[in-house]
Amino acid sequence: MNDPIRVLFVCTHNSARSQMAEALLRWLGGPRFEVHSAGTAPSRVNPHAIAAMATLGLDITAARSKHVDGFVGQSFDYVITVCDDAQEQCPVFSGDTARIHWSFPDPSAVEGSADERQRAFDLVATDLIGRLRPWVEVAQRVKAGAA
Secondary structure, eight states: OOOOOOEEEESSSSSSHHHHHHHHHHHGGGGGEEEEEEEEEEEOOOOHHHHHHHHTTOTTTTTOBBBBGGTSSOSSEEEOOHHHHHHHHHOOOOTOOOOOOOOOOOOOGGOOHHHHHHHHHHHHHHHHHHHHHHHHHHHHHHHHHHH
């Protein structure tokens, strides 16, 4: 079997967008991808992110926020920042790491009822799926071309 495509998603708190992106790529990419997520200032996984993934049948209740510094020195094919602050603060990874930035709004910043806040997380999850589905195919073609 070919080596998996190694991906690290980075956000500020590693509490929502990067955690959801990690879970979604594991689901969409399967064993062809080795996926991690981290934050520049980790906190805790947001319960709304856990609920958004649960509606898709993905269980991230055991997920924990991790600091990006714990991944420095590791080799990744892609480091994808999913919030603007993380893009500015993300450390440089050596080697042939491709760095990509996808700006997603922070669902944690949405105010309102619990239902309104949950809808914000669900919307970001839907947007992540829309971005990841075609990207999975592209990443696999790039990997195959490099082999």
